[in-house]
Amino acid sequence: MEKTKPQGRIEPYHHPAAGWGALKYVAINLIKEKVTGGNYKTLFKQNQPDGFDCPGCAWPDRQHASTFEFCENGVKAVAAEATSKRVTPAFFEEYTVETLMMQDDYELEQHGRLTDPMVYDALTDKYKPISWDDAFRLIARHLNALDTPDQAAFYTSGRTGNEAAFLYQLFVRMFGTNNFPDCSNMCHEATSRALPGTVGVGKGTVTLDDFELADTLLIFGQNPATNHPRMLGELRECAKRGATIVSINPLRERGLERFSSPQHPLEMLSMSSTKIASTFIQPKLAGDFALLKGVAKRVLELDDEALAQGSERILDTEFIEQHTSAFEAFAIDLRAASWAALEAESGVARADIESLARIYVNGKRVIATWGMGLTQHKNSVATVHMLSNLMMMRGNIGREGAGLCPVRGHSNVQGNRTVGIEDKPAQAFLDRLGKVFDFEPPREHGFDVVETIEAMLEGHVKVFLGLGGNFSIATPDTSRTWEALRACDLTVHITTKLNRSHLVHGKDALILPTLGRTEIDMQDGVSQGVTVEDSMSMVHISYGMNTPASKNLMSETAIVAHIANATIGSAKVDWLGYAKDYSRVRDAIESVLEDFKHYNDRIAHPGGFHLRVASRERDWQTPTGKANFIVHQIEDDTPISRAKKQHGERLMTLMTTRSHDQYNTTIYALDDRYRGVFGQRRVVFVNPKDLEMLGFSAGEWVDMTTVWDDGIERRADSFLLVEYDIPRGCIGAYYPETNPLVPLASVGDVSNTPTSKSIPVLLHRSTPPVVATAT
Ligand SMILES: Nc1nc2c(c(=O)[nH]1)N[C@H]1C(S)=C(S)[C@@H](COP(=O)(O)OP(=O)(O)OC[C@H]3O[C@@H](n4cnc5c(=O)[nH]c(N)nc54)[C@H](O)[C@@H]3O)O[C@H]1N2
Ligand SMILES: Nc1nc2c(c(=O)[nH]1)N[C@H]1C(S)=C(S)[C@@H](COP(=O)(O)OP(=O)(O)OC[C@H]3O[C@@H](n4cnc5c(=O)[nH]c(N)nc54)[C@H](O)[C@@H]3O)O[C@H]1N2
Numbered sequence: 001m002e003k004t005k006p007q008g009r010i011e012p013y014h015h016p017a018a019g020w021g022a023l024k025y026v027a028i029n030l031i032k033e034k035v036t037g038g039n040y041k042t043l044f045k046q047n048q049p050d051g052f053d054c055p056g057c058a059w060p061d062r063q064h065a066s067t068f069e070f071c072e073n074g075v076k077a078v079a080a081e082a083t084s085k086r087v088t089p090a091f092f093e094e095y096t097v098e099t100l101m102m103q104d105d106y107e108l109e110q111h112g113r114l115t116d117p118m119v120y121d122a123l124t125d126k127y128k129p130i131s132w133d134d135a136f137r138l139i140a141r142h143l144n145a146l147d148t149p150d151q152a153a154f155y156t157s158g159r160t161g162n163e164a165a166f167l168y169q170l171f172v173r174m175f176g177t178n179n180f181p182d183c184s185n186m187c188h189e190a191t192s193r194a195l196p197g198t199v200g201v202g203k204g205t206v207t208l209d210d211f212e213l214a215d216t217l218l219i220f221g222q223n224p225a226t227n228h229p230r231m232l233g234e235l236r237e238c239a240k241r242g243a244t245i246v247s248i249n250p251l252r253e254r255g256l257e258r259f260s261s262p263q264h265p266l267e268m269l270s271m272s273s274t275k276i277a278s279t280f281i282q283p284k285l286a287g288d289f290a291l292l293k294g295v296a297k298r299v300l301e302l303d304d305e306a307l308a309q310g311s312e313r314i315l316d317t318e319f320i321e322q323h324t325s326a327f328e329a330f331a332i333d334l335r336a337a338s339w340a341a342l343e344a345e346s347g348v349a350r351a352d353i354e355s356l357a358r359i360y361v362n363g364k365r366v367i368a369t370w371g372m373g374l375t376q377h378k379n380s381v382a383t384v385h386m387l388s389n390l391m392m393m394r395g396n397i398g399r400e401g402a403g404l405c406p407v408r409g410h411s412n413v414q415g416n417r418t419v420g421i422e423d424k425p426a427q428a429f430l431d432r433l434g435k436v437f438d439f440e441p442p443r444e445h446g447f448d449v450v451e452t453i454e455a456m457l458e459g460h461v462k463v464f465l466g467l468g469g470n471f472s473i474a475t476p477d478t479s480r481t482w483e484a485l486r487a488c489d490l491t492v493h494i495t496t497k498l499n500r501s502h503l504v505h506g507k508d509a510l511i512l513p514t515l516g517r518t519e520i521d522m523q524d525g526v527s528q529g530v531t532v533e534d535s536m537s538m539v540h541i542s543y544g545m546n547t548p549a550s551k552n553l554m555s556e557t558a559i560v561a562h563i564a565n566a567t568i569g570s571a572k573v574d575w576l577g578y579a580k581d582y583s584r585v586r587d588a589i590e591s592v593l594e595d596f597k598h599y600n601d602r603i604a605h606p607g608g609f610h611l612r613v614a615s616r617e618r619d620w621q622t623p624t625g626k627a628n629f630i631v632h633q634i635e636d637d638t639p640i641s642r643a644k645k646q647h648g649e650r651l652m653t654l655m656t657t658r659s660h661d662q663y664n665t666t667i668y669a670l671d672d673r674y675r676g677v678f679g680q681r682r683v684v685f686v687n688p689k690d691l692e693m694l695g696f697s698a699g700e701w702v703d704m705t706t707v708w709d710d711g712i713e714r715r716a717d718s719f720l721l722v723e724y725d726i727p728r729g730c731i732g733a734y735y736p737e738t739n740p741l742v743p744l745a746s747v748g749d750v751s752n753t754p755t756s757k758s759i760p761v762l763l764h765r766s767t768p769p770v771v772a773t774a775t
């Protein structure tokens with residue numbers, strides 16, 4: 001082993017997004033993962049009527065289209081699952097947990113698929129094989145030994161199909177708790193909490209058909225070229241039709257500038273591309289709230305002008321009168337808002353706010369989409385309210401070609417919520433569930449992600465079970481989270497691949513390997529499909545095509561059923577019967593959730609079916625029976641503003657984001673090519689003027705520390721400074737390397753989501769990291 005500096009380069013990328021660059025990287029990935037011949041074919045079954053739902057992201061497919069929709073990052077997700085590399089009992093025999101901890105997340109991912117259930121052995125500090133039955137018994141023993149069911153927490157990451165998720169929540173509620181931390185708590189929670197207040201339902205109101213009719217698209221805080229590549233195909237069609245597309249993002253993301261569509265051979269062969277966004281607005285981090293309020297204020301002013309001139313109204317007065325409440329209070333507040341404050345807080349000049357308002361009012365059919373750039377801040381719920389307010393001003397909700405479009409992350413995160421993965425369940429849902437299954441569900445709210453970690457630290461939660469995901473590093477405040485997990489009596493992970501959470505474990509620990517969505521799931525000799533709901537509420541069935549990575553894998557549905565059977569028995573629910581025939585689970589879902597009527601019949605239809613979203617039909621399921629305008633003020637006392645007072649302009653606000661070559665905590669490779677980063681991940685993007693002000697130069701190295709008032713030191717060391725077009729005072733780096741910087745207490749108002757995109761930090765001069773290389 002020799003110690004060297006990391007090898008990487010920074011080189012701006014001048015090509016359009018996707019295009020030949022993407023094809024090249026797909027080939028590299030297939031070779032790297034050693035995907036064998038038979039499994040190549042599955043790539044072409046992705047998002048086909050008889051194929052599997054892409055485990056990549058929650059963007060919907062055109063009718064589960066007949067044409068193969070090529071997506072570089074979808075291919076990576078499938079290749080990562082179809083890899084021929086294996087993590088076997090022999091692998092675990094070779095390494096202690098301590099030695100595995102020295103590998104980074106990229107190395108852990110490279111070992112491949114888990115093959116057998118494993119249990120931690122403290123004597124040797126190694127995982128050793130365990131039979132499935134013994135594993136289920138161990139879980140049952142721990143759960144049944146707790147003083148109260150609330151001492152256990154049951155995490156879900158959003159890849160799980162509806163069937164496993166439904167049985168899971170049923171089992172956990174029968175066991176007696178609503179402790180359902182889930183990835184959504186860290187993701188679109190602000191959306192799910194905000195939208196019920198304004199429009200009644202915490203889901204988007206558009207379908208793909210609306211994209212064909214929209215004339216204006218506002219894309220807030222999203223990087224679709226990396227995270228939802230198939231969305232770019234849709235935006236390309238919109239741009240070709242002449243629709244106006246605006247990106248609102250502190251960064252000018254490459255994929256929103258130019259896109260070369262692999263679906264269109266001519267574009268590829270002629271090396272041409274399509275211009276996507278015509279306007280880029282670059283607010284400060286978390287500045288969207290003030291920006292949206294400014295746009296709304298301007299819309300009101302334009303309406304005043306129209307009234308004065310006797311020209312056509314700008315506001316949709318009919319919609320406002322018939323369908324909404326509290327508009328007057330909203331208008332009064334907008335008139336009182338100060339332009340100076342809105343400009344300062346958004347970081348956008350008044351002239352640009354006004355031009356965005358002009359674009360908005362020129363649109364007859366406007367769709368607003370948003371991602372993590374809006375949801376991972378302290379003011380995220382207020383921001384999503386303000387976005388709905390703005391859309392309601394011109395009746396852009398519940399109308400063809402217009403509406404709200406939160407773009408979800410995990411491929412079935414929305415479905416998981418629909419079927420009951422929810423730490424704050426609706427009473428009506430619990431009533432129905434209890435009635436159908438003849439039990440009294442727990443009524444108190446359970447723990448979300450942040451509350452679960454806090455409860456573990458307090459010694460209250462002692463058993464952690466994760467259905468998918470990588471809880472130990474997807475979560476904030478890494479060192480405290482690790483302390484929390486290590487204090488547990490039992491940690492269990494139902495997963496496909498080795499990850500950090502297996503290594504940061506409780507006193508007892510289990511790794512339960514499961515089938516991925518691309519794999520054939522045979523139960524009782526019949527191949528089973530699982531259903532998923534995409535970001536636009538389309539529900540469809542997904543059948544795996546690949547041979548399972550190992551003979552000793554169980555499906556998620558079967559694992560959940562066996563845990564339930566071992567823990568609470570099968571007197572009331574025939575768990576193992578459900579696991580043999582997933583259509584029976586769907587019947588059970590239908591008996592609890594009205595919207596799933598004729599579930600099994602409707603998924604037989606190619607493309608599945610659309611789950612009713614009341615707000616899409618202008619049926620407002622709010623206490624007022626109307627869509628509500630909600631007033632919020634700019635907050636002037638926040639952790640960031642307090643830290644700024646203390647440290648002046650040296651205080652930077654950090655956003656943590658995804659590179660092109662990762663899937664959340666899964667690191668596929670070390671490039672972020674659209675942002676010009678190659679062979680490395682420890683980089684931090686800084687505005688050149690800030691570099692100068694701080695006395696640094698691009699190419700130097702810094703450490704980062706968080707400014708927080710609890711006396712705990714939070715740091716992340718050795719990041720390469722990269723000059724970048726990012727607003728002053730704002731910096732960007734990758735997740736999960738920067739999660740140690742996010743204080744557990746730094747959460748969104750109402751959503752309790754870690755503020756992964758606004759962390760107050762300081763930069764300190766440092767030296768390059770020393771990495772070990774084999775010689
Ligand atoms: N290949 C791939 N696909 C994925 C994922 C993946 O990791 N890899 N993850 C999946 C998951 S779970 C999710 S949630 C989605 C995430 O997809 P995105 O929502 O695109 O998530 P991020 O990469 O975190 O980037 C958010 C974008 O928000 C911008 N941004 C940051 N702060 C602000 C702000 O204050 N205001 C505005 N307007 N913009 C801001 C950033 O510059 C960045 O462009 O993707 C899903 N799909
Ligand atoms: N700082 C910072 N932190 C963040 C974010 C951020 O932007 N910044 N984003 C947040 C967001 S949006 C999200 S959604 C979370 C993601 O948090 P998680 O969902 O917990 O994390 P993932 O990295 O998606 O989980 C990857 C693991 O899931 C397992 N897995 C993969 N496929 C399957 C499957 O089909 N079944 C099962 N059972 N297991 C499977 C694999 O073992 C893999 O290692 O992270 C959040 N954390």
Ligand SMILES: [Mo]
Nearest residue numbers: 187188409410
């Ligand atoms: Mo997410």
